[in-house]
Each structure stands twice: as C-alpha cells, then as structure tokens.
Amino acid sequence: MNRISGGTARLRWLTVAAFAVAMAWMEAATVFYLRTVVDRLEPYQPNPLPFSGVFGPVELVREAATLVMLLTVGMLAGRAWRARLGYASIAFGIWDIFYYVFLRIMCGWPRSLFDWDILFLLPLPWWGPVLAPVCIALLMILWGTEASYSEDAGRPVTGVGGWVLTAAGIALALYVFMADSIWHLQQGRDAAAFVLPTTFNWPAFWLALLMMALPLVSAHWRWRPPSGRLPIESAST
Numbered sequence: 001m002n003r004i005s006g007g008t009a010r011l012r013w014l015t016v017a018a019f020a021v022a023m024a025w026m027e028a029a030t031v032f033y034l035r036t037v038v039d040r041l042e043p044y045q046p047n048p049l050p051f052s053g054v055f056g057p058v059e060l061v062r063e064a065a066t067l068v069m070l071l072t073v074g075m076l077a078g079r080a081w082r083a084r085l086g087y088a089s090i091a092f093g094i095w096d097i098f099y100y101v102f103l104r105i106m107c108g109w110p111r112s113l114f115d116w117d118i119l120f121l122l123p124l125p126w127w128g129p130v131l132a133p134v135c136i137a138l139l140m141i142l143w144g145t146e147a148s149y150s151e152d153a154g155r156p157v158t159g160v161g162g163w164v165l166t167a168a169g170i171a172l173a174l175y176v177f178m179a180d181s182i183w184h185l186q187q188g189r190d191a192a193a194f195v196l197p198t199t200f201n202w203p204a205f206w207l208a209l210l211m212m213a214l215p216l217v218s219a220h221w222r223w224r225p226p227s228g229r230l231p232i233e234s235a236s237t
Contacts, residue, residue, distance in 0.1 A: 009149060013090065016077050020091040023069065024098035031099075032106045034059065041107055044116040046194045048125070063122055070095065078148060086147030093140035096133055116197070119177060124185065126177035127197045132205055136173065139209065143216050162215030169211030176205045 074088025119126035
C-alpha cells in the first residue's frame with residue numbers, strides 16, 4: 001500500500017478542518033436567524049422549533065443536508081472507506097464545537113457548557129447539556145484522526161470487538177439524548193416535540209463515552225511508535 005507523506009496528511013487534515021470551521025459559522029448563523037424569527041434564542045423551551053408554516057419541514061431537510069455535507073467532505077478527503085469515515089468524523093467534531101463557539105459570539109448563548117440544547121430533530125428531538133455533544137465531538141476528532149492515519153499506515157484501527165463496543169456506546173448515547181422524547185412518544189409525536197427534559201443521565205452518558213473511547217485508546221497504545229512519535233509524523237516514514 002502506498003503511503004502519503006506526513007505533509008500531505010497534515011494538509012488533508014487541515015483542509016477538512018478549515019471546511020468544518022467555515023461550515024460551523026454558516027450553521028450558527030442559520031440557527032441564529034431561525035431562533036430569532038421564532039423567538040427561541042434560548043432553546044430550552046417547550047416546542048423549541050414551532051412547526052408552523054414551512055419552518056419545520058425546511059429545518060428537518062436542512063439537518064439532513066448538514067449530515068450529507070459532512071459525509072461528502074470525508075468521501076472527498078479519504079482514499080478508502082475507513083479514511084473517508086475518519087475525515088467525516090473529524091469534520092463533524094470540529095463543526096460541532098465551533099458551532100457553539102460561534103453561537104456564543106453571535107448571541108451570547110450558550111452561557112455555560114451545562115446549558116440545555118436541542119441537539120437534533122431526527123428522528124426525534126435530542127436534548128442534552130452542551131458539554132455532552134462537545135465531549136463526543138472531541139472523541140470524534142480523535143477517532144477520525146486515528147482512523148485516517150491508520151488507513152495510510154496500513155494497520156487496523158480496531159478489531160471486531162472494538163467496533164461492537166463502539167456501536168453499543170453510540171446506541172447508548174443516542175438513547176440518553178432521546179430518552180425523554182422516546183418516553184413521551186407513546187402519547188403521540190406532538191407530545192415528544194413539546195417535552196422539556198429536567199435531568200440528564202450523566203452516568204449512562206459517561207459509560208457510553210467510555211465504551212466509544214476504549215477501542216481508540218487500545219489502538220493508540222497498541223500501535224504507538226516506540227519513539228513516541230504521533231501517527232501524523234510516522235506517516236511520512
């Protein structure tokens with residue numbers, strides 16, 4: 001397998017990061033405009049996005065389009081499926097973090113990492129303190145970096161057991177974010193849209209994060225160069 005140089009690897013990483021930061025500004029600006037129109041600069045309110053007129057359908061399609069854009073940049077940056085997923089993960093993580101940074105600059109929200117946010121609307125509303133998605137975003141950046149460079153180095157990022165553990169952690173995290181919406185879904189989809197959670201299951205979330213992080217930590221220590229060089233440096237050797 002041909003390996004790309006360390007300089008090229010860094011350039012790809014930085015290019016994806018630049019795209020993600022620019023996209024984060026566009027996302028934050030769009031959300032800022034939308035929340036101003038519907039009087040929801042503070043998202044922790046019942047019915048955080050009133051589905052009056054075309055706002056609801058347009059917002060749902062916009063969220064889906066956001067995921068397509070992040071996946072597309074990964075497909076363009078990577079040469080094989082693992083690297084493509086890795087770069088998409090890097091883009092998602094950087095985009096998510098800077099989205100909150102730019103919202104803070106634009107409107108002063110979030111005031112802290114523990115402010116509640118409506119994270120996503122598909123397939124049901126996701127709720128959680130800002131700290132939770134930021135932690136996952138940081139993990140996605142680390143995982144994406146490891147995945148993209150391990151592809152170029154010709155080594156697996158994790159085994160089958162690691163993938164299973166990661167998938168289980170993702171499923172648990174998704175459940176934590178949507179637990180209140182799922183619980184109220186039995187009363188109808190409208191009830192799920194109006195639910196306002198009051199507590200966040202931090203123990204279950206930290207367990208989910210640990211499940212997702214363990215395969216990455218294991219891979220890092222298993223393949224760490226003896227000299228202690230970072231993977232981005234060893235790709236040029």
